[in-house]
Amino acid sequence: MKKIEIRFAGTGGQGVILASVVFAEAAGVHEGWQVVQTQSYGPEARGGASKADVIISDRPILFPKCRKLDFLVCLSQPAVAKYLSDLKVRGMAITDRFYVRECPHPKTVCLPLSETARQELGRELFTNIVTVGAVARISGLITLESLKKTVASRVPKQFIDINVKAIELGWNLVEKTTISSVPAETKHP
Amino acid sequence: MKKIEIRFAGTGGQGVILASVVFAEAAGVHEGWQVVQTQSYGPEARGGASKADVIISDRPILFPKCRKLDFLVCLSQPAVAKYLSDLKVRGMAITDRFYVRECPHPKTVCLPLSETARQELGRELFTNIVTVGAVARISGLITLESLKKTVASRVPKQFIDINVKAIELGWNLVEKTTISSVPAETKHP
Amino acid sequence: MKQLLSGNEACAIGAIRAGVRFFAGYPITPSTEIAEYLSRELPRVGGTFIQMEDEIGSICCMNGATAAGVKAMTATSGPGFSLMQEGIGYSIMAELPCIIVNVMRGGPATGTPTRTSQADVMQARFGTHGDHPIVALCPWSVRECFDLTAEAVNISERLRIPVIVLMDEIVGHMREVVELPETVKIWRPDKPKPAPDQYYHYDDRNNYDAAIASFGEGYRIHLTGLTHRKDGFPTDDPEIIKWNLDRLRNKIEENRSWLWDIYYEDIGSETVIVCYGSAARAGMEAKRQFELKTGRRVGIVRLRMVWPFPNERLIALLRSARRVIVPEMNQGQLYREVERTVSLRVPVVSVQRYDGEMLTPEEIIASL
Amino acid sequence: MKQLLSGNEACAIGAIRAGVRFFAGYPITPSTEIAEYLSRELPRVGGTFIQMEDEIGSICCMNGATAAGVKAMTATSGPGFSLMQEGIGYSIMAELPCIIVNVMRGGPATGTPTRTSQADVMQARFGTHGDHPIVALCPWSVRECFDLTAEAVNISERLRIPVIVLMDEIVGHMREVVELPETVKIWRPDKPKPAPDQYYHYDDRNNYDAAIASFGEGYRIHLTGLTHRKDGFPTDDPEIIKWNLDRLRNKIEENRSWLWDIYYEDIGSETVIVCYGSAARAGMEAKRQFELKTGRRVGIVRLRMVWPFPNERLIALLRSARRVIVPEMNQGQLYREVERTVSLRVPVVSVQRYDGEMLTPEEIIASL
Amino acid sequence: MIEVTNDQFLGYFRLDERFPHILCPGCGIGTTMATMVRAFLELGIKQDELCVVSGIGCSSRVPGYLDCDTFHTLHGRALPAATGVKLAKPELKVVVIGGDGDIMAIGGNHFIHAARRNLDITVIVVNNFTYAMTGGQYSPTTPTHERAATAPFGNVERSFDVCFLAKAAGAMFVARSTTFHVAHLKKMLELALKKNGFSVVEVISQCPTFYGRYQGIGDAVQMLEWLRTRAVDVSKVTDPWHQKDKFVIGVLHDQQEIAPYTQLYEQIRAQSRGK
Amino acid sequence: MIEVTNDQFLGYFRLDERFPHILCPGCGIGTTMATMVRAFLELGIKQDELCVVSGIGCSSRVPGYLDCDTFHTLHGRALPAATGVKLAKPELKVVVIGGDGDIMAIGGNHFIHAARRNLDITVIVVNNFTYAMTGGQYSPTTPTHERAATAPFGNVERSFDVCFLAKAAGAMFVARSTTFHVAHLKKMLELALKKNGFSVVEVISQCPTFYGRYQGIGDAVQMLEWLRTRAVDVSKVTDPWHQKDKFVIGVLHDQQEIAPYTQLYEQIRAQSRGK
Amino acid sequence: MKKFLLEEPVEIVGPKGHRHRLLKHFCKGCRICVAFCPTQTLDLDERFKVTVAHPERCIGCRLCELRCPDLAIFVTPARRKQE
Amino acid sequence: MKKFLLEEPVEIVGPKGHRHRLLKHFCKGCRICVAFCPTQTLDLDERFKVTVAHPERCIGCRLCELRCPDLAIFVTPARRKQE
Numbered sequence A, B: 001m002k003k004i005e006i007r008f009a010g011t012g013g014q015g016v017i018l019a020s021v022v023f024a025e026a027a028g029v030h031e032g033w034q035v036v037q038t039q040s041y042g043p044e045a046r047g048g049a050s051k052a053d054v055i056i057s058d059r060p061i062l063f064p065k066c067r068k069l070d071f072l073v074c075l076s077q078p079a080v081a082k083y084l085s086d087l088k089v090r091g092m093a094i095t096d097r098f099y100v101r102e103c104p105h106p107k108t109v110c111l112p113l114s115e116t117a118r119q120e121l122g123r124e125l126f127t128n129i130v131t132v133g134a135v136a137r138i139s140g141l142i143t144l145e146s147l148k149k150t151v152a153s154r155v156p157k158q159f160i161d162i163n164v165k166a167i168e169l170g171w172n173l174v175e176k177t178t179i180s181s182v183p184a185e186t187k188h189p
Numbered sequence C, D: 001m002k003q004l005l006s007g008n009e010a011c012a013i014g015a016i017r018a019g020v021r022f023f024a025g026y027p028i029t030p031s032t033e034i035a036e037y038l039s040r041e042l043p044r045v046g047g048t049f050i051q052m053e054d055e056i057g058s059i060c061c062m063n064g065a066t067a068a069g070v071k072a073m074t075a076t077s078g079p080g081f082s083l084m085q086e087g088i089g090y091s092i093m094a095e096l097p098c099i100i101v102n103v104m105r106g107g108p109a110t111g112t113p114t115r116t117s118q119a120d121v122m123q124a125r126f127g128t129h130g131d132h133p134i135v136a137l138c139p140w141s142v143r144e145c146f147d148l149t150a151e152a153v154n155i156s157e158r159l160r161i162p163v164i165v166l167m168d169e170i171v172g173h174m175r176e177v178v179e180l181p182e183t184v185k186i187w188r189p190d191k192p193k194p195a196p197d198q199y200y201h202y203d204d205r206n207n208y209d210a211a212i213a214s215f216g217e218g219y220r221i222h223l224t225g226l227t228h229r230k231d232g233f234p235t236d237d238p239e240i241i242k243w244n245l246d247r248l249r250n251k252i253e254e255n256r257s258w259l260w261d262i263y264y265e266d267i268g269s270e271t272v273i274v275c276y277g278s279a280a281r282a283g284m285e286a287k288r289q290f291e292l293k294t295g296r297r298v299g300i301v302r303l304r305m306v307w308p309f310p311n312e313r314l315i316a317l318l319r320s321a322r323r324v325i326v327p328e329m330n331q332g333q334l335y336r337e338v339e340r341t342v343s344l345r346v347p348v349v350s351v352q353r354y355d356g357e358m359l360t361p362e363e364i365i366a367s368l
Numbered sequence E, F: 001m002i003e004v005t006n007d008q009f010l011g012y013f014r015l016d017e018r019f020p021h022i023l024c025p026g027c028g029i030g031t032t033m034a035t036m037v038r039a040f041l042e043l044g045i046k047q048d049e050l051c052v053v054s055g056i057g058c059s060s061r062v063p064g065y066l067d068c069d070t071f072h073t074l075h076g077r078a079l080p081a082a083t084g085v086k087l088a089k090p091e092l093k094v095v096v097i098g099g100d101g102d103i104m105a106i107g108g109n110h111f112i113h114a115a116r117r118n119l120d121i122t123v124i125v126v127n128n129f130t131y132a133m134t135g136g137q138y139s140p141t142t143p144t145h146e147r148a149a150t151a152p153f154g155n156v157e158r159s160f161d162v163c164f165l166a167k168a169a170g171a172m173f174v175a176r177s178t179t180f181h182v183a184h185l186k187k188m189l190e191l192a193l194k195k196n197g198f199s200v201v202e203v204i205s206q207c208p209t210f211y212g213r214y215q216g217i218g219d220a221v222q223m224l225e226w227l228r229t230r231a232v233d234v235s236k237v238t239d240p241w242h243q244k245d246k247f248v249i250g251v252l253h254d255q256q257e258i259a260p261y262t263q264l265y266e267q268i269r270a271q272s273r274g275k
Numbered sequence G, H: 001m002k003k004f005l006l007e008e009p010v011e012i013v014g015p016k017g018h019r020h021r022l023l024k025h026f027c028k029g030c031r032i033c034v035a036f037c038p039t040q041t042l043d044l045d046e047r048f049k050v051t052v053a054h055p056e057r058c059i060g061c062r063l064c065e066l067r068c069p070d071l072a073i074f075v076t077p078a079r080r081k082q083e
């Protein structure tokens, strides 16, 4: 049985829930995986911690919450503190270079996610979509094509191009070398 | 064990509840009987059927509703129709001469209660108090003194005189002969 | 002084004697006389009566007065009680001691406003959302309306909890001659409250039987309906949420034994009637008549407190019973609890009446 | 078409497919997405979405639309559900078929708005005053949110009763990939309704499975929340009151067997887990893990319908069980019912979690 | 032999067994009900095209006497219920009738929000200054200092001006009349019923049983006398809103019609399909 | 070294661990809260003589940050709760703060009734034209045609004029300001707090996260710009009530003080004992 | 239409042709019609039900009908009939 | 009074004597103070926190302080101190 648990974590307003939805939809609808996406957020619209979990499997998923993460994506420093303990020893942390100063985990990939959004797309708003592109490539679970299709079906027409661009930017942020550090479990279910 | 069940019945607005309260208070507070007073009325403030029960006993009263009436006081024709079946065969019906055209019960005392109120006191409003006076005397359970005391404690100062008058009028409506028709049960508990 | 009083009046008097100085309510049959009485008597003792725009306003206004340190109450009937459910949840969560009188009438919906019923018994326990503690008392006579309302005030203060007084149309409107004591025992905490800088509004030591700060005393307390920490501020921390809900649960769990308030007689008998409120009057009369007629004794267990349900106590009391009869003016509500509690050992029979009339002794005798 | 949908979205879609054309609601976490979805989709199918000033307005507005013959629904969470209780009683009394979705969150009071809970299960049964019938369904997956909402619509129409869909934050917000059928079975009465002059709105033959008149069809019907006669007009007559309440009771009594909706597996096992809603996902996972680890089978009984409680059926299903585990995200609410039903024969264990987090398989395994 | 008009008029009621109605002798609600039916007939509103909605109270008993679709809802909830009916079947004429308690106390919020939404219905507020059904407690329209069952020392609260509040909340048409001024009342009701939008008529009505008694005004006849002397026509005052001890009667607010709620929502439907 | 005023100012907040607060970047509620505290300090309202009451919503989160008695009640129920507090302890200064949803939607009835009763409290309505806490649905103050989470095709409803409604319901003092006009806002709050009776200040506030986004106005800075250009002082208009697309700011209604509720009730107490 | 009259109404036609129709069983004797009849045409009978004491006085203004809260009195003015 | 500052505030005194006190950990970088400072005195730093970019420009009007939604910036104008 193959089962991958991925958490997108950050601060309310960073759009981690949307990131997880796009990820799950691409994996589930376009790649044919079994997926469950869940989320948890504070009472606050913005400002509090926010996390969204995706489980991807080749069998029906019963328990929908992540327990032992294969991937932990952190877009804020507090998220690292809060969730690192949920990451498998051999799991991988993916962090934002700007917002996350440190991540005491052996397999950590630190990427300029928000910076890319800001610099290349002019608005930090797209950080989450850039992130999806990067994580998708790292995980090796989703093709670029599926991702683009998903994004195109999720956003209003006038925003399709920029979102697809964001996906590509994220995708391209990830070096070939990074991919090799995908946790073992992912490869050998 | 002595136990007398009395029902005051009429139309909403005729004040049968107040009649029963005055009766019960006189019997319970001033004469030392055990009493329970209950009532039942329709959703309507006025117009619907309205009844109030008083149980008088020399022992604690558990079940508070009348089951087999010793006295049924009817101030309206529908009340007769509705409640006559609850009257003991040897119980007594006391009816208002004006509002009750017929009462098919052997022991029926028909009194000009509302007429007395209207004619002697100028307002039909006092029918209920006149009634209390009459019923008290018929029942033989309460003295005129107790009744007067009760009424005086229940109504605003400026209305004491007229209410006491009403009591007396009711009391005097009852002929000595009427008293002899008190149901047997009352006398021999 | 001997007086002829209705249950509603006696309830209002009991409240005042037990220290209630605030009433917020909205008229509804058959509870209105409580409001009417208090509108006259509360200002006389320096208290406050306010008629709010509805029952939701009433319970929230009462909660406000309670938060400001005044013993407060409201009274209503079914429809209003339904409307108050969210506010009752707030009283529970913020731990505001207060009294909610529900003079039950026929339901559901507008139902039969002027007729009697005991059909809000389960609602009293489970009417508001979320897990929560509830205490509900059930008087059967005018005198008990006085006694149990006063008792309710004390329990609410001790447990920092809303207490429900479940009356019904019969008990509320019935008049009996009573002699009420001028003073009643009023519970006061043993220890004074800590100074503001050492004070936590939801301290582990003040879940019950403690002195509590209220608004205007310099404690700068924060009340919220959110799950909160011991200082009263909201939290999402699962551990503290659990602590918060356990705390509420423990109000009952740790006090059930002294809370339970049961009157019983002849429980050694083969058949025992378990009853409460005005139906107990029929139950008691049934016992009397049956014994007179047959010479056989019938046991009676009358619950003066229906919630928390006295399970262990009931098991003990019904140990030697061969048959348990539960007469109620509803479709068998508390019967469920009795069944849950003792059906393992003894068969339980539900005697129901729900046509707005009072249950009669005969109906009970028929199943004795 | 495969889609990634949340439970809330699937619920809304299920409603529309089953013929719901009216939604009146007031936003509240975690149910708001149902309203948001329907605000977009209902006008497209000629339906109506209205955001009312509060939940009381919402349920009463929904009742109005239902009375006018449109299939209608509302959605809310704990606090709003508490506020709706009086209105639910009206739906019951006037026999208005409608759907009330409660996406449960942490309570009591404002509680923990963004966390999950199953603590409104008892409230769903007893939240409104008076004796009353209730049907409540409990989906465990996105697909079931769709299916059971559609089912709820049909049941409500057949029984002329409000049906409650008890979801929770997990099920409502969780997204899964589903392929939803374009059409679902919609219940339609066999017989046409009698002509206006022969029509009684509460005829003995139309308590359920009947064609009912609504406003604007020339039947000149009268709806009231008062106890009423077969023509709908209020009455105080005890006999008719009883007839009225029996009628309501019979909606359930006479249909329980087809209503009950239970999924079960391996009930011959020694230990059986009785569960519902999202806790059943933990229950099922616990079963899987336990069996993998120990090789011993564990039975599972998953209640898709929690009310009416399937007592007789449960007794049958649990005949050979030696131990029953009831895992819930509350302080043991449905546990009470299971206990009441089967504790005579088999010990029942309550597994509880009420800190806003989802119950884990491990917690259940610990008591297997 | 019954003349046509009377026949039609009586045909609007459920005479078979619901009459005489349960209202007290001399209660103004009966007059209001009769006048309302006359207005329906005058405007040709057919029984099968009409739904009359109420909450709970003496005034709210009216629908139970009318032979058309009638909806006796919960206390205070006539307006949301009417909203549901109207939106579900916009072709129905929907009329709400209720008391000062039902519509202004517990139902106050629904009232102002329905006005804000410009729901195309007519609301008749029977203002008898008290909660009559429950025995004469003070209501949001009871004047300050007056006595009531829950105001034994006089009411400390101030009263709403129902009409002013209706206007402020957004009503299109607002008028006031009394049960003494029956012809005037009928005219006001007709104007309100004709308005395409949220219209309100406040009917000052006598409750001899409670309000009359608590205020010492007297019986129905004396109360009508009191209504007569207190009423002043809107044409005779400069400011219709702030009159003490007077009832300003007439059309107090009448604004140009705009598309009402159901019409706007129909546009939304069209728009939603266009997307 | 911290200067005295700042010290006092910060001392009014629960700074220990409750800050930074949970409101979004650039949210006007923070500005409203700070300005309110400045008004308290200006008027010498002591922390131990004050109770701030709210319901549920982003705006209703304010009490949780203040170091005084604070009462975070149920959604819509701040006013009845405040009524209870004020009547139980009339010596406390009671201030209610809440959003357009909390006070005008679910809490609308309590609002008009508290105004009618002339309860001596101050109500601050933070109007951001939306239910922000739940994600940007339309509220009773959202203008017609605007988009919201539950109005994907534009809002069909009309909006309340909060101030007009407050006046119609009986408020003694009614003013409006915005979070851009901070000095003005502070003055309005001070005037309201000084009024002995029911006083209302409507604060037009930016919610960049939802309202700003749904309306395409932009971020906090752009929203403040929008507030600046839309506001017009009451002195510059003839009719302060019916301005479209403008926020008329200033004192819109200020009537001569009469004895407020608590004072009148004290008289009732005296009278009741006299009997 | 459902049958709607349980008791026969009392019909009185005055000398001027104004026809009164009284549904006495509906009348609650409130006196409103009596008190406000401009011509003192009406009165209550010994059972407190409305009665046309002076048919000759009636001017057919119908105010009694319009004000009656109980649908107990109807007047068909003479001129109407002639139309 | 409870302790109320977790992090040391940043204090900057400009040449005209107007003293800025920044509670950077409260600042959410909303730019309100920056955009509406009449003299363009303020800016955000690389971590999007307020900073006094041009202390010399400040005229001590305190508008930044009054408008800040997060209690993150305080200004003590020079003249005030001299009083």
Ligand SMILES: Cc1ncc(C[n+]2csc(CCOP(=O)(O)OP(=O)(O)O)c2C)c(N)n1
Pocket (backbone or CB within 6 Å): C026, C027, C028, C029, C055, C079, C080, C083, C110, E056, E057, E058, E059, E060, E075, E098, E099, E100, E101, E102, E103, E126, E128, E130, E131, E132, E133, E134, E139
């Ligand atoms: C929720 C609820 N609360 C209270 C009541 C009791 N109640 C019935 S009618 C009424 C007031 C009626 O006043 P109003 O609307 O003015 O009608 P009136 O009887 O004066 O015509 C009240 C408080 C109720 N039925 N339901």
Ligand SMILES: Cc1ncc(C[n+]2csc(CCOP(=O)(O)OP(=O)(O)O)c2C)c(N)n1
Pocket (backbone or CB within 6 Å): D026, D027, D028, D029, D055, D079, D080, D083, D110, F056, F057, F058, F059, F060, F075, F098, F099, F100, F101, F102, F103, F126, F128, F130, F131, F132, F133, F134, F139
């Ligand atoms: C009874 C109830 N219904 C609904 C909600 C959900 N809810 C919380 S806040 C809110 C609206 C908040 O709007 P507003 O008062 O304008 O505050 P804002 O967030 O805009 O400042 C809603 C609908 C609730 N908590 N309780």
Ligand code: SF4
Pocket (backbone or CB within 6 Å): B045, B046, E022, E023, E024, E026, E027, E028, E029, E058, E059, E128, E132, E133, E206, E207, E208, E209, E210, E211
């Ligand atoms: S109580 Fe008053 S309002 Fe009600 S029916 Fe009687 S007179 Fe009319």
Ligand code: SF4
Pocket (backbone or CB within 6 Å): A045, A046, F022, F023, F024, F026, F027, F028, F029, F058, F059, F128, F132, F133, F206, F207, F208, F209, F210, F211
């Ligand atoms: S959602 Fe809007 S109102 Fe709420 S904190 Fe954010 S900006 Fe402020």
Ligand code: SF4
Pocket (backbone or CB within 6 Å): E026, G026, G027, G028, G029, G030, G031, G032, G033, G034, G049, G050, G067, G068, G069, G070, G071, G072, G073
């Ligand atoms: S007004 Fe009507 S009810 Fe009153 S006395 Fe005249 S006919 Fe009878």
Ligand code: SF4
Pocket (backbone or CB within 6 Å): G036, G037, G038, G039, G040, G041, G042, G057, G058, G059, G060, G061, G062, G063, G064, G065, G075
């Ligand atoms: S029609 Fe006019 S004049 Fe004739 S009885 Fe009636 S009120 Fe009097």
Ligand code: SF4
Pocket (backbone or CB within 6 Å): F026, H026, H027, H028, H029, H030, H031, H032, H033, H034, H049, H050, H067, H068, H069, H070, H071, H072, H073
């Ligand atoms: S206004 Fe306040 S929060 Fe916003 S950038 Fe300036 S200092 Fe920071």
Ligand code: SF4
Pocket (backbone or CB within 6 Å): H036, H037, H038, H039, H040, H041, H042, H057, H058, H059, H060, H061, H062, H063, H064, H065, H075
């Ligand atoms: S005090 Fe005035 S000039 Fe100085 S930085 Fe602040 S806003 Fe700019």
Ligand SMILES: [Mg+2]
Pocket (backbone or CB within 6 Å): E057, E099, E100, E101, E126, E127, E128, E129, E130, E131, E132, E139
């Ligand atoms: Mg009224």
Ligand SMILES: [Mg+2]
Pocket (backbone or CB within 6 Å): F057, F099, F100, F101, F126, F127, F128, F129, F130, F131, F132, F139
């Ligand atoms: Mg808002």
